[in-house]
Amino acid sequence: MVKIKICxxxxxxxxxxxxxxxxxxxxxxxxxxxxxxxxxxxxxAMKAALDPDIAAVGVFVNAPMETIVSLCRSGVIDMVxxxxxxxxxxxxxxxxxxxxxxxxxxxxxxxxxIAAADxxxxxxxxxxACSGEAYGGTGKTFDxxxxxxxxxxxxxxxxxxxxxxxxxxxxxxxxxxxxxxxxETDGVKDPRKILAVVELVRNSEINFDTKKGRFGTFGxxxxxxTLMPAVxxxxxxxxHYRNDPAFQKELNDLLANYAGRPSLLYYAEKxxxxxxxAKIYLKREDLNHTGSHKINNVLGQxxxxxxxxxxxxxxxxxxxxxxxxxxxxxxxxxxxxxxxxGKEDTDRQALNVFRMELLGAKVxxxxxxxxxxxxxxxxxxxxxxxxxxxxxxxxxxxMGPHPFPTIVRDFQKIIGTEIRQQILKAEGxxxxxxxxxxxxxxxxxxxxxxFIGDKEVRLIGCEAAGHGIxxxxxxxxxxxxxxxxxxxxxxxxxxxxxxxIAPVYSISAGLDYPGIGPEHALLYATxxxxxxxxxxxxxxxxxxxxxxxxGIIPAVESAHAVAYARKxxxxxxxxxxxxxxxxxxxxxxxxxxxxxxxxxxxD
Amino acid sequence: MIKIQNAFEHGKAFIAFVTGGDPTLEVTEQxxxxxxxxxxxxxxxxxxxxxxxxxxxxxxxxxxxALSAGCTTDKLFDLVARVAxxxxxxxxxxxxxxPIFTYGKEKFMRxxxxxxxxxxxxxxxxxxEKDELKSVCAGYGVDIISMIAPTSHERISMIARExxxxxxxxxxxxxxxxxGKITTDVAGMVQLVKxxxxxxAAVGFGIAEPEQAKAMASxxxxxxxxxxxxxxxxRYGKDCAGPVCDYIRSMKQAVLEA
Numbered sequence: 001m002v003k004i005k006i007c008x009x010x011x012x013x014x015x016x017x018x019x020x021x022x023x024x025x026x027x028x029x030x031x032x033x034x035x036x037x038x039x040x041x042x043x044x045a046m047k048a049a050l051d052p053d054i055a056a057v058g059v060f061v062n063a064p065m066e067t068i069v070s071l072c073r074s075g076v077i078d079m080v081x082x083x084x085x086x087x088x089x090x091x092x093x094x095x096x097x098x099x100x101x102x103x104x105x106x107x108x109x110x111x112x113x114i115a116a117a118d119x120x121x122x123x124x125x126x127x128x129a130c131s132g133e134a135y136g137g138t139g140k141t142f143d144x145x146x147x148x149x150x151x152x153x154x155x156x157x158x159x160x161x162x163x164x165x166x167x168x169x170x171x172x173x174x175x176x177x178x179x180x181x182x183x184e185t186d187g188v189k190d191p192r193k194i195l196a197v198v199e200l201v202r203n204s205e206i207n208f209d210t211k212k213g214r215f216g217t218f219g220x221x222x223x224x225x226t227l228m229p230a231v232x233x234x235x236x237x238x239x240h241y242r243n244d245p246a247f248q249k250e251l252n253d254l255l256a257n258y259a260g261r262p263s264l265l266y267y268a269e270k271x272x273x274x275x276x277x278a279k280i281y282l283k284r285e286d287l288n289h290t291g292s293h294k295i296n297n298v299l300g301q302x303x304x305x306x307x308x309x310x311x312x313x314x315x316x317x318x319x320x321x322x323x324x325x326x327x328x329x330x331x332x333x334x335x336x337x338x339x340x341x342g343k344e345d346t347d348r349q350a351l352n353v354f355r356m357e358l359l360g361a362k363v364x365x366x367x368x369x370x371x372x373x374x375x376x377x378x379x380x381x382x383x384x385x386x387x388x389x390x391x392x393x394x395x396x397x398x399m400g401p402h403p404f405p406t407i408v409r410d411f412q413k414i415i416g417t418e419i420r421q422q423i424l425k426a427e428g429x430x431x432x433x434x435x436x437x438x439x440x441x442x443x444x445x446x447x448x449x450x451f452i453g454d455k456e457v458r459l460i461g462c463e464a465a466g467h468g469i470x471x472x473x474x475x476x477x478x479x480x481x482x483x484x485x486x487x488x489x490x491x492x493x494x495x496x497x498x499x500x501i502a503p504v505y506s507i508s509a510g511l512d513y514p515g516i517g518p519e520h521a522l523l524y525a526t527x528x529x530x531x532x533x534x535x536x537x538x539x540x541x542x543x544x545x546x547x548x549x550x551g552i553i554p555a556v557e558s559a560h561a562v563a564y565a566r567k568x569x570x571x572x573x574x575x576x577x578x579x580x581x582x583x584x585x586x587x588x589x590x591x592x593x594x595x596x597x598x599x600x601x602x603d
Numbered sequence: 604m605i606k607i608q609n610a611f612e613h614g615k616a617f618i619a620f621v622t623g624g625d626p627t628l629e630v631t632e633q634x635x636x637x638x639x640x641x642x643x644x645x646x647x648x649x650x651x652x653x654x655x656x657x658x659x660x661x662x663x664x665x666x667x668x669a670l671s672a673g674c675t676t677d678k679l680f681d682l683v684a685r686v687a688x689x690x691x692x693x694x695x696x697x698x699x700x701x702p703i704f705t706y707g708k709e710k711f712m713r714x715x716x717x718x719x720x721x722x723x724x725x726x727x728x729x730x731x732e733k734d735e736l737k738s739v740c741a742g743y744g745v746d747i748i749s750m751i752a753p754t755s756h757e758r759i760s761m762i763a764r765e766x767x768x769x770x771x772x773x774x775x776x777x778x779x780x781x782x783g784k785i786t787t788d789v790a791g792m793v794q795l796v797k798x799x800x801x802x803x804a805a806v807g808f809g810i811a812e813p814e815q816a817k818a819m820a821s822x823x824x825x826x827x828x829x830x831x832x833x834x835x836x837x838r839y840g841k842d843c844a845g846p847v848c849d850y851i852r853s854m855k856q857a858v859l860e861a
Contacts, residue, residue, distance in 0.1 A: 225773065226773060227754075485727070
């Protein structure tokens with residue numbers, strides 16, 4: 001396995017980022033004159049916070065040996081990397097003093113020069129580009145064809161980034177890749193770029209091109225064997241019906257005449273004026289039948305279930321929106337329906353429980369784990385393994401095992417398709433930014449998907465930060481999570497050091513989920529979409545703001561998107577356009593918001 | 604570490620499961636050698652996980668108890684390193700993929716090999732995702748134990764052909780837990796495994812009574828029991844070794860009669 005070194009850490013935030021994404025090595029640069037130079041004190045503080053599985057490499061240029069020895073002995077660094085003119089004698093003397101492995105850097109000029117370094121008494125080489133008088137760290141690439149066969153393992157450095165690193169590995173098979181400026185934005189380490197490089201390299205040996213259901217390295221089908229035939233049957237059926245004109249016609253008819261599509265794209269004139277910046281449009285998914293975007297996916301999946309000859313549908317729900325939509329579609333199409341909902345959420349959203357029962361569904365309160373959405377998903381998966389033949393799991397978000405993330409995205413992409421047509425009609429051009437809230441991420445994926453190719457359109461997902469991302473009470477997966485495998489998919493998850501899924505929190509039951517769909521993880525890793533945390537407080541303020549300003553009460557989930565738009569719009573020009581997806585209506589949240597504000601409502 | 608094959612060399616095998624660290628690591632540490640002594644031919648140690656989606660309530664609760672009592676992957680490896688020299692039967696981990704993935708695949712397998720874990724049962728890593736661990740497991744000589752389910756049908760041959768250690772035949776739909784009766788055509792499943800592979804096949808899920816164990820072992824190379832043992836651990840807590848061992852003796856006797 002090719003290892004990864006992230007060099008030139010300078011800030012506590014950099015340590016936090018590597019602890020999350022776990023490269024094999026990090027580098028502290030002690031060389032005079034380097035823009036990434038740190039003092040022994042700064043390095044000691046960073047090492048104290050560093051995950052013990054990550055080795056710290058001290059990078060030196062012609063340093064006094066006692067400096068290096070002292071840093072090794074005090075445990076601030078685990079390995080030594082020498083970039084100056086240190087020769088055989090220096091290396092021998094250093095090896096006498098400390099047992100730490102030593103990497104000799106070579107500023108590559110010729111095969112002979114590398115071969116000469118290979119004869120030195122070191123443990124590994126580091127091959128970097130040469131640029132005049134500078135001692136390494138130039139951020140430039142070099143001709144890798146000059147690398148001869150070597151006795152020592154070697155680190156490859158020099159201008160590596162997510163765009164070229166796999167080719168570099170294929171070119172010369174290094175033991176480790178060393179990245180510094182390639183994982184920076186504006187001169188500081190960028191957690192997203194670290195994630196992207198680590199994921200690319202970690203998975204470089206598995207050829208995902210031939211794997212189904214992958215979004216980059218994310219996605220997959222990590223589920224019990226009992227369910228594998230069921231997801232494969234679903235995939236086959238979906239592949240057939242997605243191209244079946246009769247199915248599409250039936251679905252489009254339901255979307256138009258039952259769900260009420262297309263949903264409006266409303267110009268929020270008062271809000272625009274009030275914020276004094278970009279022109280704001282609201283995509284009114286709250287106006288759909290059942291009150292949210294969830295109906296788009298559910299009509300598709302329940303129709304699919306019916307075509308597949310299933311008698312029964314089961315689903316998880318957080319806020320109850322997906323549960324209500326599933327119960328609605330099941331009632332319409334004559335299928336049995338059972339909904340699994342965390343006990344805590346059945347309390348928070350009691351009205352939706354009654355609504356589902358009214359629609360003929362059986363609601364099971366889930367009392368395992370944290371009794372919220374994650375546990376509802378666990379229990380729905382368990383139920384599916386109990387009775388799989390006549391039952392389809394109607395998953396509510398762009399998550400879970402393949403093919404669910406693809407199916408749900410396809411059924412939700414109508415949001416973005418309509419936005420494109422409507423905004424072109426209204427403004428004659430595409431928007432500058434799309435903003436949507438993200439839990440698992442279905443309304444955001446539906447909003448973004450048709451615009452992924454339009455690089456000038458910024459895609460912004462708003463995560464639930466609960467009490468704040470610096471507290472444990474949040475559900476902001478991108479801001480605080482790391483790569484894991486859970487609920488059938490490889491993606492980003494809020495979890496601890498041992499991979500135990502974190503008990504997350506948000507005022508919004510619909511965003512109270514410790515993971516994010518795999519396609520979002522890819523959009524984040526590639527930098528195509530940005531994800532921002534929004535706290536409970538900001539969301540509640542936005543909930544009230546939109547109600548008063550436009551007379552539209554948004555779901556508290558959607559209020560997270562509104563909250564970020566309030567920050568972004570004033571920074572943009574009056575000729576620019578933002579579209580916010582209002583994923584659902586807020587009637588269900590009124591009691592909870594009243595409680596949040598200390599008002600006691602008797603139903 | 605002891606080869607998994609050894610478990611199947613003393614007649615039909617009785618495979619016993621216990622959740623690591625339930626109710627405490629100390630109890631698990633006493634229990635494992637005692638279970639081996641009582642006749643368990645192979646011991647599955649469950650790595651506790653916050654969200655065990657293939658488990659019924661009994662083992663879910665055991666996972667919760669173990670995590671609340673402070674069990675971690677590191678502590679469990681330390682425990683295995685201490686008990687493995689005392690037992691002469693193979694030890695395997697039953698773990699979800701995320702604890703392996705987060706720990707670091709390479710480091711996890713190295714510690715398996717060092718401490719004496721011979722194989723891994725990973726309920727959320729189906730055949731299609733085996734590449735995730737195949738090469739690193741092979742590098743450390745850790746077997747990946749494949750599972751087949753009542754829904755597997757034509758997948759059984761494909762899975763069995765690449766199986767190592769033994770094939771875990773899931774007797775019933777649903778999650779782990781005690782069942783009144785098993786209605787699946789287990790004999791048919793085992794036949795398909797045998798036609799495709801030379802590795803032993805053992806049957807698990809739902810087995811609690813000696814009669815059930817005998818019936819399942821008569822159709823295969825052994826019976827696997829988890830929830831029934833974990834229930835005893837839950838009931839007797841730190842004094843569970845006696846009841847668990849009595850139970851294992853009766854179950855081992857039953858499979859030998861198969």
